Amino acid sequence: MSTMKLGKVSGVMRSFGDRVNGLSKTTKIIATVLIAFFFYILPLLEPPLISTPGSDFGAVMFTVATYALVALGLNIVVGYAGLLDLGYVGFYAVGAYTVGVLTTYHAHWPFLLVVPVAVVAAMISGVILGAPTLRVRGDYLAIVTLGFGEIVRLIANNTAWLGEAGGINQIGKPPNVEMFEVPHLNWDSGTPLLDLNDKTTVVQFGISDQIPYYWLALTIVIIVLFADRLIKDSRVGRAWEATREDEDAAELMGVPTFRYKLLAFAMGAFIGGLSGALYATKTSFINPESFVLILSILFVAAVVVGGQGNRWGVIVGAALVAYLPERFRGFEEWRILVFGVALMILATYRPEGLLPPRRTVRARQLEAEIDALEEGLDEGSPA
Amino acid sequence: MDFQFLFDNFFALTITGLVLGSVYALIALGYTMVYGVLQLINFAHSEVFMYGSFAATFTIMALGGSSQTSTVGAILMLVLALGAAMLASGGVALLVERVAYRPLLKRNAPKLVALISAIGMSFVLAEAMGLRDKITRFFGLDDNFREYVTRARNNLLFPDVVRPVRLFEVGGYHVTSLDVIIFSTAVLMMVAVDQFIRRSRLGRGIRSVAQDPESAALMGVNSTRVVQVTFLIGGLMAGAAAFLFVMKYGVTRYDIGFLLGVKAFTAAVLGGIGNLRGALLGGLVLGVAENYGSALFGNEWKDVVAFTLLVLILLFRPTGLLGEALGKARA
Numbered sequence: 236m237s238t239m240k241l242g243k244v245s246g247v248m249r250s251f252g253d254r255v256n257g258l259s260k261t262t263k264i265i266a267t268v269l270i271a272f273f274f275y276i277l278p279l280l281e282p283p284l285i286s287t288p289g290s291d292f293g294a295v296m297f298t299v300a301t302y303a304l305v306a307l308g309l310n311i312v313v314g315y316a317g318l319l320d321l322g323y324v325g326f327y328a329v330g331a332y333t334v335g336v337l338t339t340y341h342a343h344w345p346f347l348l349v350v351p352v353a354v355v356a357a358m359i360s361g362v363i364l365g366a367p368t369l370r371v372r373g374d375y376l377a378i379v380t381l382g383f384g385e386i387v388r389l390i391a392n393n394t395a396w397l398g399e400a401g402g403i404n405q406i407g408k409p410p411n412v413e414m415f416e417v418p419h420l421n422w423d424s425g426t427p428l429l430d431l432n433d434k435t436t437v438v439q440f441g442i443s444d445q446i447p448y449y450w451l452a453l454t455i456v457i458i459v460l461f462a463d464r465l466i467k468d469s470r471v472g473r474a475w476e477a478t479r480e481d482e483d484a485a486e487l488m489g490v491p492t493f494r495y496k497l498l499a500f501a502m503g504a505f506i507g508g509l510s511g512a513l514y515a516t517k518t519s520f521i522n523p524e525s526f527v528l529i530l531s532i533l534f535v536a537a538v539v540v541g542g543q544g545n546r547w548g549v550i551v552g553a554a555l556v557a558y559l560p561e562r563f564r565g566f567e568e569w570r571i572l573v574f575g576v577a578l579m580i581l582a583t584y585r586p587e588g589l590l591p592p593r594r595t596v597r598a599r600q601l602e603a604e605i606d607a608l609e610e611g612l613d614e615g616s617p618a
Numbered sequence: 619m620d621f622q623f624l625f626d627n628f629f630a631l632t633i634t635g636l637v638l639g640s641v642y643a644l645i646a647l648g649y650t651m652v653y654g655v656l657q658l659i660n661f662a663h664s665e666v667f668m669y670g671s672f673a674a675t676f677t678i679m680a681l682g683g684s685s686q687t688s689t690v691g692a693i694l695m696l697v698l699a700l701g702a703a704m705l706a707s708g709g710v711a712l713l714v715e716r717v718a719y720r721p722l723l724k725r726n727a728p729k730l731v732a733l734i735s736a737i738g739m740s741f742v743l744a745e746a747m748g749l750r751d752k753i754t755r756f757f758g759l760d761d762n763f764r765e766y767v768t769r770a771r772n773n774l775l776f777p778d779v780v781r782p783v784r785l786f787e788v789g790g791y792h793v794t795s796l797d798v799i800i801f802s803t804a805v806l807m808m809v810a811v812d813q814f815i816r817r818s819r820l821g822r823g824i825r826s827v828a829q830d831p832e833s834a835a836l837m838g839v840n841s842t843r844v845v846q847v848t849f850l851i852g853g854l855m856a857g858a859a860a861f862l863f864v865m866k867y868g869v870t871r872y873d874i875g876f877l878l879g880v881k882a883f884t885a886a887v888l889g890g891i892g893n894l895r896g897a898l899l900g901g902l903v904l905g906v907a908e909n910y911g912s913a914l915f916g917n918e919w920k921d922v923v924a925f926t927l928l929v930l931i932l933l934f935r936p937t938g939l940l941g942e943a944l945g946k947a948r949a
Binding site: 313319367368370375377378379381382383385386389390392393528532535536539540543568569571572574575576577578579581582583586 | 717721722727728730733735738745746919925929933
């Protein structure tokens with residue numbers, strides 16, 4: 236019975252996917268641009284139910300965008316290459332601290348020059364961590380990376396050169412390109428009105444208005460999405476998939492699995508460092524408490540909840556993990572409790588995540604078809 | 619690096635390290651057994667420990683223990699507190715198995731998902747304890763339990779019923795009765811569990827499931843039962859560890875499990891995960907190494923030493939110090 240139901244559900248999903256794929260190329264491009272535009276102006280619209288009453292909506296959207304970026308990076312490591320990394324916050328911290336140290340604490344480099352350095356530093360730390368540990372068995376990797384995350388935080392906490400527990404403040408901002416101002420919408424009267432007192436300057440990276448940082452983060456997310464798609468469909472992406480499914484078989488087929496795992500680690504660290512750099516410049520203040528272990532766990536939760544291996548899925552997961560606690564700030568004390576319950580329910584009833592990768596859906600359809608054939612029923616098979 | 623300090627306090631550091639290490643070892647047992655049977659990291663085990671520490675403290679509070687309690691009364695109370703802690707932790711461990719693991723095991727869910735579910739359970743358990751004031755108020759019971767639920771997010775002090783007696787001196791360190799009790803209780807319990815796994819019928823079941831779940835099931839081993847027993851034993855030991863911990867350090871909090879849990883897991887991996895004797899060895903080595911490390915580099919580097927040790931061990935001996943799986947233990 237249950238297999239028949241599954242077959243039907245996935246049949247619907249497939250037809251949706253087919254319908255999207257069946258659209259003409261121009262339509263697809265226009266739709267993508269419109270969707271992207273909608274996300275750019277979302278914090279200006281402040282739509283009633285979605286907007287966060289307790290905290291600044293622009294700041295929340297920035298958090299969502301950085302989590303999405305982190306989730307995309309971690310998805311390469313966990314979803315594509317199948318390596319459980321519980322210390323991802325370590326790379327995030329390396330990125331953030333590089334920006335902190337080079338823009339204000341020990342030097343005064345411009346932000347845009349520091350970002351590549353931060354990203355490379357995170358990548359190097361990824362290779363340093365990965366080169367010895369990726370030979371270790373999968374489950375142990377989780378605990379070694381967890382240790383790494385803690386070591387990074389504790390080193391920052393105990394080293395005077397990195398500001399110790401006090402952290403680093405007045406971190407450099409990206410350069411401003413002031414062009415024009417856009418007003419926000421105000422929904423107080425029930426209908427949307429332009430609020431001319433509440434404007435965002437395009438593009439001014441100030442302190443009170445967080446929306447420009449959101450735009451920056453969103454732009455990077457979109458670029459990473461394109462890069463992610465290119466990599467996933469390339470030789471490298473296939474090598475990751477083969478390594479994840481059966482490492483020995485992949486090695487026998489001539490895939491240098493260790494090198495590809497290291498590459499996945501380095502690319503994950505790259506994106507982690509990038510989001511750390513964004514975080515540092517937006518808050519303009521970092522201390523070791525910004526990089527606690529629980530953050531790593533939330534990142535992994537975002538990837539698994541959304542559907543590891545599916546780039547849209549992990550973005551949805553990241554959005555949920557970052558957004559829900561902010562939306563329900565009224566229940567602030569209860570939010571971790573509720574989050575825990577949600578994780579358990581999701582794990583039990585949607586073990587592949589909210590949006591599983593197409594490969595999983597296909598495998599499930601095939602299984603349902605085979606079951607139906609074996610039982611001699613054909614009305615339930617989605618073929 | 620302060621070698622002089624290390625040499626001056628060598629015995630003190632070693633003994634306090636062994637005492638803390640034996641607590642690590644008892645907690646590590648829960649991780650190692652669940653891992654041995656299910657190949658899963660029981661992330662909620664730290665909360666199992668935390669509930670035990672609260673149960674022990676609440677019991678002493680309910681019995682009215684204080685620094686004025688007579689010696690006989692204090693001993694009686696402590697025994698009751700130990701029982702309460704073990705019961706509470708065992709119960710929570712069974713709950714974790716029932717709620718966070720069994721539904722997933724039935725569906726053959728991927729490993730990572732079980733980890734997420736355990737993380738969820740861990741959040742729920744810790745937060746329920748941290749919000750116990752709000753929860754009791756919700757049920758209108760806060761007047762009855764005021765003493766137990768106020769300031770739920772703060773430290774809860776263990777009533778001052780323990781008066782350690784200095785027994786003897788080793789290299790300038792006065793070993794107290796408490797140190798001896800903690801160390802010997804921990805070792806005794808580990809030996810008991812080890813013998814249980816090696817000799818009893820249920821222990822044989824556990825070993826067989828650890829070795830090959832499918833064959834074990836074909837031979838008539840009830841694997842659900844085995845998993846339950848595994849969680850229960852781990853929980854009981856975590857409860858004992860929690861009792862010893864609050865007795866020694868005199869304080870607990872709703873989020874205390876996290877760091878201790880990570881340390882205990884480190885100890886389990888250090889000794890060879892899935893290996894009971896490894897858990898004991900790993901716990902003791904970790905406790906002592908941490909102390910030496912903090913003497914050499916300063917106290918703030920204590921945790922870094924622990925994690926670095928773990929990374930080094932995994933690099934040079936990935937199976938841990940003893941590196942034997944639970945299933946391979948000889949009968």
